[in-house]
Each structure stands twice: as C-alpha cells, then as structure tokens.
Amino acid sequence: MPNIPLAAPWPGAIWLTILSGVMFGVLGLIAAWTDESLLGILLSALVGTVVSSIWLLISDSSNRSGTAVVFLTLVFLPRVFFHLPFSWLMRWLVDKIQNRRYGRSDIPVKRWTPAFVSFLVVVALGTSARVSEAEEQSLRRMQQLIEENTTITTRAELPNSLQDIRGFVENAEGGYSFSLGANPDALPVQRPIAEYGEEEPFVIVRFENGFRFGCVFSPPYIVPACIDF
Numbered sequence: 001m002p003n004i005p006l007a008a009p010w011p012g013a014i015w016l017t018i019l020s021g022v023m024f025g026v027l028g029l030i031a032a033w034t035d036e037s038l039l040g041i042l043l044s045a046l047v048g049t050v051v052s053s054i055w056l057l058i059s060d061s062s063n064r065s066g067t068a069v070v071f072l073t074l075v076f077l078p079r080v081f082f083h084l085p086f087s088w089l090m091r092w093l094v095d096k097i098q099n100r101r102y103g104r105s106d107i108p109v110k111r112w113t114p115a116f117v118s119f120l121v122v123v124a125l126g127t128s129a130r131v132s133e134a135e136e137q138s139l140r141r142m143q144q145l146i147e148e149n150t151t152i153t154t155r156a157e158l159p160n161s162l163q164d165i166r167g168f169v170e171n172a173e174g175g176y177s178f179s180l181g182a183n184p185d186a187l188p189v190q191r192p193i194a195e196y197g198e199e200e201p202f203v204i205v206r207f208e209n210g211f212r213f214g215c216v217f218s219p220p221y222i223v224p225a226c227i228d229f
Contacts, residue, residue, distance in 0.1 A: 001131070004139050007177035007206065023051060027083070028090035037091050044087035049079045093118060131180065138201040138217035139178055142224070146176065146205070161215070164189070164227045171211035179204045184216040191225035192218045 008016065031044035096114045131139070149158055150172050162168055181187070181202035194200055198219050206212040215224035 001136065001139065004143055005175075005177045006139075007179040023048075024086070027087065028094075031087040031090040032094040037095070041084065041087040041091050044090070045080050045083035048083035048087070052083075053079065089118060132199060132201075134199045134217070134219075134221055135180060135201045137221045138203055138215075138224070139180075141217065141222060142178060142203050142205065142215060145224075146172070161224050161226055165213045166228050167211060168213070168228075171209060172207060173209070175208040177206055179206070181214065187214045187216055187225075187227065187229060189214075189216060189225045189227040191216050194218045 011019075027044045027048045030047055031040045034040040034043070093115050097111050130136075145159070145162065149162060149168075152158055152169060155163065155169055158165075158168065181204050184191075184200045184202040187202060191200075200219075201217045201221070203215045203217065203224070204212065205215070211228075213226055213228040215226040217224045
C-alpha cells in the first residue's frame with residue numbers, strides 16, 4: 001500500500017528489518033551452537049522470549065507499562081513455546097547442511113535444498129501477513145476523508161463521521177500516519193452493532209503536531225465512527 005502512510009514503530013521500517021534479521025540470526029546461532037541439540041533449542045527459545053518481551057515493553061506507547069509487565073509475565077511460558085518451532089527449524093537446517101555420512105559430504109544441492117525450501121515457506125507466510133481486505137478498505141477510506149477535509153475551516157462543514165473529533169479543524173494539518181489498533185472496543189464511541197465474527201478495523205490517525213484520533217469502521221466500512229482520544 002505505497003500510497004497509504006502506514007506508521008512504522010521506532011526506529012523505522014528499514015532499521016526494524018535489519019534488527020529483526022540480526023536478532024533471528026543470533027537466535028539461530030544459539031540454537032546451533034551447542035553439541036546437544038535440545039539444549040540449544042531451549043536456550044534459543046528462552047533468549048528469544050526475553051528479547052521480544054523487553055522490546056514490547058520499550059515500544060509500548062500506551063502508558064500502561066505496569067499492566068504490560070504483568071501480562072508478559074503471565075504469558076512468558078507460552079511465548080517460549082512460540083519460539084520453539086523457529087529454534088528447532090534452525091537446528092534442523094544446520095544439521096542438514098553439516099551432515100556427513102561415513103566421513104563423506106552430500107552434494108551441495110541436497111544439503112542446501114531444505115534451507116531453500118524453508119526460505120520460500122517463510123516468504124510465503126510473510127506475504128500472507130498483510131492487512132485484511134476490510135482493513136485495506138478502511139485505510140483507503142480514512143485517507144480519502146482526511147484529504148477531503150483537512151482544508152475545511154469550520155466544524156459545521158465536516159462530515160458526520162468527523163463531527164465528534166474535537167480540534168480536527170484546528171489541528172488536522174501537516175504530515176500524518178495510520179496505525180491499526182487491536183481492540184475497537186477501546187475507543188469510546190458509539191457505532192453500529194456488527195454481527196458476530198464481523199471484522200471492525202480500528203484506525204488510529206496521528207499527526208506530526210501530536211494531534212490524534214481514532215475511527216472504527218463497521219461493515220460496510222464506508223462511514224466510520226470517530227472520536228479524539
């Protein structure tokens with residue numbers, strides 16, 4: 001979605017990609033470091049859980065650090081088991097690459113094929129992790145609303161979906177970015193009752209001057225319910 005200003009957490013998309021690659025590279029190194037495979041897998045999963053938990057605390061922008069600490073403590077062991085499949089995969093791939101039978105190495109193609117196939121699987125999984133169709137439609141509608149109304153000078157001229165946002169006319173100027181919230185019920189706004197299982201994207205808009213508001217898009221994802229928060 002190159003035309004949609006999606007927000008990237010600090011320190012930015014490029015550095016996050018580099019840091020993520022380094023972190024998982026280190027986890028793979030830990031998994032393959034020890035002679036005992038089980039020990040390496042467990043150590044890698046434990047380190048991955050600790051590092052990711054610390055990162056979540058550092059990047060938490062909701063000013064609920066105390067709540068976040070309690071939550072991460074409760075789900076620490078489940079997070080370890082989340083990292084276990086990755087650690088096991090790294091150990092298995094290294095064993096495949098370094099495997100020598102009776103002192104003779106297998107041909108390179110045979111040794112590297114599992115790593116190549118695993119890489120393609122991971123790429124496919126990453127590609128499928130895009131925003132949903134409902135989220136994409138909501139983001140594009142949000143972009144349209146801002147482009148059409150940031151030049152308005154009076155509150156009365158705003159569409160109904162933006163009427164409840166205090167300070168929109170005065171503060172909605174300059175650069176802005178979108179992020180998707182996890183829980184639309186956290187936004188104190190009335191909205192249509194959606195059927196069970198229906199997706200309701202929660203779009204948060206942040207301007208460079210500090211002004212922000214949120215919108216919940218209920219089906220058919222055309223008219224959002226918005227409020228400043």
